[in-house]
Amino acid sequence: MIKFNRFLLDNGLRVLVHEDKSTPLVAMNVLYDVGSRDEDPGLTGLAHLFEHLMFGGSVNIPEYDLPLQMVGGENNAFTNNDFTNYYLTIPSSNIETGFWLESDRMLNLDFSQKNLDTQKNVVIEEYNQRYLNQPYGDAILKLRPMAYKVHPYRWPTIGMDISHIENIDLDQVKEFFFSHYAPNNAILSLTGNINPDHAFNLTNKWFGPIEKRNVNERKIPAEPHQNEGRILTIEKDVPSNALYKVWHIGPRNSTDFYTLDLLTDLLAGGESGRLYTELVRDKKLFSEINAYITSDIDPGLIFVQGKLMKGIDIQFAEESVNKVINNLPDSDGIKDEMEKVKNKFESSTVFTNTSILNKAVNLAFCELLGNPELINREVDDYRKVNLDMVNDAITRYFVPSNCSTLYYKSTRNN
Amino acid sequence: MGNLQRVQPPVFPIEKINIPEVQSVKLNNEVPVYMIESGTEEIMRLEFIFRAGQINEYLPLLSSTTNMMLTEGSQNYSSEELNRLLDYYGAFISLSAEKDCAGIVIFFLNKHIEKILELSREILFRPIFPEEELDSLMKKRLSWYNESREKVQNLAIDQFFESVFGKHHPYGYQIKEKDFEGINPILLKDFHMKYYTPDSMTIIISGKVHKRTTELLNKYFGDITSDKIYIEDPENILKGEKKKKIHVTKSGAVQSAIRIGSATINKRHPDYPGLKVLDTVLGGYFGSRLMKNIREEKGFTYGISSFVSSLDLAGYKVISTEVSRKNCRKTIDEIYKEIRLLQTVPVGKEEMTVVKNYMSGEMVRMFDGPFALAESFKSVWEYGFDFSYFYSLVEKINTIDPDEINQLARTYYNIDELYEITAG
Numbered sequence: 141m142i143k144f145n146r147f148l149l150d151n152g153l154r155v156l157v158h159e160d161k162s163t164p165l166v167a168m169n170v171l172y173d174v175g176s177r178d179e180d181p182g183l184t185g186l187a188h189l190f191e192h193l194m195f196g197g198s199v200n201i202p203e204y205d206l207p208l209q210m211v212g213g214e215n216n217a218f219t220n221n222d223f224t225n226y227y228l229t230i231p232s233s234n235i236e237t238g239f240w241l242e243s244d245r246m247l248n249l250d251f252s253q254k255n256l257d258t259q260k261n262v263v264i265e266e267y268n269q270r271y272l273n274q275p276y277g278d279a280i281l282k283l284r285p286m287a288y289k290v291h292p293y294r295w296p297t298i299g300m301d302i303s304h305i306e307n308i309d310l311d312q313v314k315e316f317f318f319s320h321y322a323p324n325n326a327i328l329s330l331t332g333n334i335n336p337d338h339a340f341n342l343t344n345k346w347f348g349p350i351e352k353r354n355v356n357e358r359k360i361p362a363e364p365h366q367n368e369g370r371i372l373t374i375e376k377d378v379p380s381n382a383l384y385k386v387w388h389i390g391p392r393n394s395t396d397f398y399t400l401d402l403l404t405d406l407l408a409g410g411e412s413g414r415l416y417t418e419l420v421r422d423k424k425l426f427s428e429i430n431a432y433i434t435s436d437i438d439p440g441l442i443f444v445q446g447k448l449m450k451g452i453d454i455q456f457a458e459e460s461v462n463k464v465i466n467n468l469p470d471s472d473g474i475k476d477e478m479e480k481v482k483n484k485f486e487s488s489t490v491f492t493n494t495s496i497l498n499k500a501v502n503l504a505f506c507e508l509l510g511n512p513e514l515i516n517r518e519v520d521d522y523r524k525v526n527l528d529m530v531n532d533a534i535t536r537y538f539v540p541s542n543c544s545t546l547y548y549k550s551t552r553n554n
Numbered sequence: 555m556g557n558l559q560r561v562q563p564p565v566f567p568i569e570k571i572n573i574p575e576v577q578s579v580k581l582n583n584e585v586p587v588y589m590i591e592s593g594t595e596e597i598m599r600l601e602f603i604f605r606a607g608q609i610n611e612y613l614p615l616l617s618s619t620t621n622m623m624l625t626e627g628s629q630n631y632s633s634e635e636l637n638r639l640l641d642y643y644g645a646f647i648s649l650s651a652e653k654d655c656a657g658i659v660i661f662f663l664n665k666h667i668e669k670i671l672e673l674s675r676e677i678l679f680r681p682i683f684p685e686e687e688l689d690s691l692m693k694k695r696l697s698w699y700n701e702s703r704e705k706v707q708n709l710a711i712d713q714f715f716e717s718v719f720g721k722h723h724p725y726g727y728q729i730k731e732k733d734f735e736g737i738n739p740i741l742l743k744d745f746h747m748k749y750y751t752p753d754s755m756t757i758i759i760s761g762k763v764h765k766r767t768t769e770l771l772n773k774y775f776g777d778i779t780s781d782k783i784y785i786e787d788p789e790n791i792l793k794g795e796k797k798k799k800i801h802v803t804k805s806g807a808v809q810s811a812i813r814i815g816s817a818t819i820n821k822r823h824p825d826y827p828g829l830k831v832l833d834t835v836l837g838g839y840f841g842s843r844l845m846k847n848i849r850e851e852k853g854f855t856y857g858i859s860s861f862v863s864s865l866d867l868a869g870y871k872v873i874s875t876e877v878s879r880k881n882c883r884k885t886i887d888e889i890y891k892e893i894r895l896l897q898t899v900p901v902g903k904e905e906m907t908v909v910k911n912y913m914s915g916e917m918v919r920m921f922d923g924p925f926a927l928a929e930s931f932k933s934v935w936e937y938g939f940d941f942s943y944f945y946s947l948v949e950k951i952n953t954i955d956p957d958e959i960n961q962l963a964r965t966y967y968n969i970d971e972l973y974e975i976t977a978g
Contacts, residue, residue, distance in 0.1 A: 160594070162593065162594045163922050163923065164569065164572065164918055164922065165918060165919065165922055199560075200560040200561070201560075201562075205840050205841045206841060206908060207562055209839065209840070209841050209908045209909075209911060209912040209915075210565065210907065210908050210911050210912075211565050211566075211568070211911060211915070212568045212911050212912065212914050212915020212916075212918060213915055214912075214915060214916070214919070215840075229919065230915070231568050231569065231915060231918050233566040233568075233569060234565060234566055234568075236563035236564075237562060237563055237565065239563075240560065240561075240562055240563055243560075244560055247560075257853070258850060258851065258852070258853040259853070260853070261852075261853025261854070262849055262853050262855070262856055263856075265809070265853070265854065265855050265856045265876070265877065265878065266856040268808045268809050268876075268878065269809060269856050269876050272808040272809075273705070273706065273807060273808045273809045273876070274704075274705060275701055275704040275705070345558065346558070349558055377806065378701075378704065379697065379700040379701050379703075379704060380697055380700070380701070409641070410637065410640075410641050411625075411637040411641075412634065412637040412638040412640075412641045417634060420690075420694070421633070421634070421690065424690055424693070427693070427694045427697040427698065428694070428698075447697065447701070449693060449694075449697065450697070476642070479642070480638065480641050480642040481641075483641075483642060483643065483644040484641050484642075484644050486644060487597075487644030487645070487646075487662070487663050488644070488646075490595055490597060490663065491597065491646065491661060493595075494593060494595055494597070494923060494924070494925070495923070
């Protein structure tokens with residue numbers, strides 16, 4: 141049970157505090173409700189590039205990292221489709237330095253052309269490193285536009301095309317800041333060795349004076365229902381064939397979320413998952429296989445992806461995957477396996493929450509979903525899933541017309 | 555906007571790190587157990603360590619394969635049953651075989667302690683190395699290997715270890731495709747019998763230590779004995795290759811991977827704490843010289859870092875980055891420039907303070923929570939130290955001066971002795 145206090149500042153900033161005296165540290169997390177789904181299709185990658193710019197100095201502080209390192213702190217950030225998240229951990233005696241730093245960059249950035257130019261290069265190298273210089277690294281770049289035709293989830297966080305990053309100018313960056321970075325579009329969470337009253341006073345002192353801003357209203361086109369299977373085959377110089385399949389699911393807040401989460405855990409949660417035992421261990425069709433759902437706020441995807449063993453026909457492997465999924469509810473031992481994945485989910489939640497940083501990020505995310513209490517409810521919601529619900533989900537979601545399939549073939553097999 | 559002065563709040567010195575006591579006991583068969591009480595949840599981290607790493611191999615892949623086969627079937631459980639039971643009890647197991655040591659770590663909820671110990675005994679002392687599972691593991695590993703050889707990072711680091719430690723030494727040997735064919739159950743059983751013995755076992759426990767832990771450990775592990783086996787000391791000589799600069803070609807690579815470094819002292823040497831400080835200045839944190847220059851000034855890379863690491867027979871230091879091919883040479887020149895600066899120009903006062911404070915903060919993080927504590931303990935236990943090692947590191951962080959850093963850079967970063975490996 142994670143106890144927390146929640147405050148709302150006059151300027152709209154939402155604040156969550158969880159005190160944990162067993163640690164000498166405090167974790168501070170600032171979540172901005174802006175992600176790659178909020179980008180213009182002609183200017184993709186901006187939200188993520190912006191994350192880099194947030195470290196280039198703010199209105200009163202020329203360098204972000206230096207004063208933080210000076211008080212023994214450490215920080216990082218990430219951007220996804222839905223939000224941008226900044227976090228730091230710091231010895232508790234110096235937490236006020238964290239407030240000073242984070243409030244100053246919410247107040248205003250020191251926009252410089254030099255910093256923009258450098259960070260563009262850094263992001264281009266990040267793109268090269270993550271997506272182009274890794275075998276199969278571009279699979280996700282191919283899959284998104286197959287599954288999404290309209291919704292901005294069709295491009296990855298790094299951007300649809302690297303030329304978008306290259307062309308971004310300083311005015312667009314400023315415009316992005318003032319229409320998305322605002323106290324009324326942010327969530328602050330604090331966990332660890334900090335008293336809620338102290339946290340509230342410091343928040344008021346440092347974030348209180350920042351005025352509300354006009355945040356762009358979110359107008360995201362809904363993805364139309366997919367009613368035909370989509371297939372793409374690509375051939376590249378990679379070591380073996382790989383299979384990727386995705387199916388549309390509902391939004392993060394839908395009731396099916398935990399059913400589908402449990403379902404993919406039955407399929408691929410650990411070495412005793414069904415896909416692993418049947419297709420890797422027994423039939424030896426794959427060298428590795430995984431299944432999971434995305435935690436996207438708007439309707440997301442189920443992913444199944446695997447690397448094939450040499451000499452295995454990709455269509456045969458695919459049929460075998462479908463069989464494992466469809467036979468799941470009637471198979472032997474399914475009741476025990478349900479109990480197994482529920483136990484594993486529960487213990488995994490306990491382990492995750494031993495870290496104050498995880499607690500801070502999760503609290504902010506649950507608040508973004510509209511209910512911070514979710515953090516304490518997840519295990520129960522997951523436990524409530526029964527076999528009928530799993531069966532029903534398989535029938536509704538694992539439908540060929542709802543699926544996009546990528547055959548990532550190796551030219552070396554030919 | 556009110557009248558708030560947006561200036562840095564008062565800075566407080568980082569409190570003295572609070573390192574808990576380690577309780578040390580011996581099981582009935584003399585196996586040492588170290589227990590670290592920490593945390594608020596009813597969970598434990600249990601680690602079994604054996605001197606069964608690559609250094610003990612008489613054939614490549616022997617150590618890692620023996621380790622990975624531990625959960626592939628035991629006298630009383632099939633591979634499937636073992637994995638299913640571990641999942642059923644909500645346990646997380648991680649297998650590891652490194653250069654010096656090998657073993658397993660299990661994270662579990664305290665209420666399942668007895669079952670977890672029973673399964674651990676099966677995994678560690680009763681594995682049967684079934685042929686079919688082995689065959690399938692080797693096929694999987696071969697395909698993972700082939701995939702890993704596609705990445706310039708791996709090509710570069712494998713070549714780095716070969717160059718630094720010598721191609722015949724277990725620290726430096728580069729795995730080849732043919733090595734995946736030579737492993738059979740008899741070899742694994744032999745390696746297991748020699749190196750997974752109570753004589754070479756150590757147990758490290760952290761978390762909310764269950765009050766019956768010692769009693770239960772004795773029940774499941776205290777009566778295991780092994781015959782003394784004479785093991786010939788393999789005459790491995792650590793000797794770096796002659797050629798200092800090697801490029802590994804990878805056609806079609808978008809970026810080149812750079813690894814620059816050499817063998818160096820390990821934790822047993824009194825200069826090691828000072829070397830850690832020097833390494834942090836150079837490339838050990840986000841504000842380091844290399845990050846500032848190569849990423850933040852020039853935008854050549856997403857990341858660059860330097861790292862000093864300790865092994866049983868030696869240590870090594872390595873600078874790592876991935877850059878566009880066109881910037882590869884320029885980056886290498888800048889790396890040498892930064893090293894030369896550290897050898898000749900004293901580090902300024904402000905930078906010294908930043909590094910000292912950053913490292914002090916890191917120390918607080920290294921002792922925060924049961925998992926971090928156990929890892930920190932293991933990292934010094936391997937070299938015969940206990941937590942008091944960290945007090946000497948703190949002392950060094952607090953007292954080191956710019957002259958000493960210049961001196962260390964001249965002693966340990968002789969540019970002519972560094973290996974320069976690129977892949978791309």
